[in-house]
Amino acid sequence: MSDLSTTGAAFAEFWRERHLCTLTTVRPDGTPHVVPVGVTLDIEAGIARVITDGNSAKARQLRAAGKLNVAACQVDGRRWSTVEGVATLNEDPQAIADAVRRYAERYRQPRVNPNRVLIEITVTRVLGNVG
Secondary structure, three states: OHHHHHHHHHHHHHHHOOOEEEEEEEOOHHHHHHHEOEEEEEEEEEEEEEEOOOOOOHHOOOOOOOOOOEEEEEEEOOEEEEEEEEEEEOHHHHHHHHHHHHHHHHHOOOOOOOOOOEEEEEEEEEEEOOO
């Protein structure tokens, strides 16, 4: 896991601002699957979270693989940041509720989705220019 506590105040603020992100996974055939998502970043835990429908392609990929190397990226003009890491699928209702709360704080309250799952990314690398 990457120590995100050393990334600084500008990095933390950038990940609190409302920015649409992309999540990149790799399909079994090696091609990239890039989709727009909302991402919340827990700097203290070193975990990025993405809520999604359990039938989405990204959720199906994770369910089949168990874990995947992924990247989540956000861009705002010249400022950008990518977090890379190992993603797993979490279907625990309490973890999903916590992720929904975090999502609502950064973006807006998401629509009700009884099929919602959580993608948890243990961050291993940070790239970007947020200064």
